[in-house]
Amino acid sequence: MTALFTHPSVSLNVEDAVLFVVGDVNVTLAADLAAIGVKWLQATEHTSVIFDFNQVNKASSVAISVLFEWLRACQTRDIDVQAIHFSAPLRRLASLAELDNLIDHPASALVV
Numbered sequence: 001m002t003a004l005f006t007h008p009s010v011s012l013n014v015e016d017a018v019l020f021v022v023g024d025v026n027v028t029l030a031a032d033l034a035a036i037g038v039k040w041l042q043a044t045e046h047t048s049v050i051f052d053f054n055q056v057n058k059a060s061s062v063a064i065s066v067l068f069e070w071l072r073a074c075q076t077r078d079i080d081v082q083a084i085h086f087s088a089p090l091r092r093l094a095s096l097a098e099l100d101n102l103i104d105h106p107a108s109a110l111v112v
Contacts, residue, residue: 005036012036017046017082024058025066034069041073048080059089064097071106081106 001020005012010023012033019037041049051070056063067084074081084103086094094103 004040005033014040017044017048018050018052019070020052020055021063021066022055024056025060025063027062030062030066034066037066037070038073041070041077041079044079046079048082049074050083050085051081052085053090054085054087056087056090059093061093061097063090064094064099 001013001015003011003013004019007023007029010021010025010029010033013020013022019040021033025033051067053063053067071081073079084106086103091103094100
């Protein structure tokens with residue numbers, strides 16, 4: 001596993017084609033976290049990825065915003081998103097925002 005971003009409250013790691021967010025994403029770190037993930041997505045040779053937010057314990061729209069930035073980068077590069085894994089708190093927030101289809105079926109939900 002390779003660390004792409006580390007801060008006392010949150011880190012971004014990658015292993016194979018999986019981006020792992022660990023910790024609670026806050027407003028002050030979200031832009032950096034999103035940008036570093038986008039940079040990795042722009043440089044990767046992987047044609048499909050998985051986003052893992054299982055270790056984000058605080059429900060926050062900021063974490064979902066980071067995800068959206070990464071999804072846009074994937075669309076730009078034609079990278080398939082195989083799966084999006086959310087912790088229970090993030091999953092509840094995503095359900096309130098009616099994002100269940102996107103989370104459960106990212107490849108079909110992103111077809112334009």
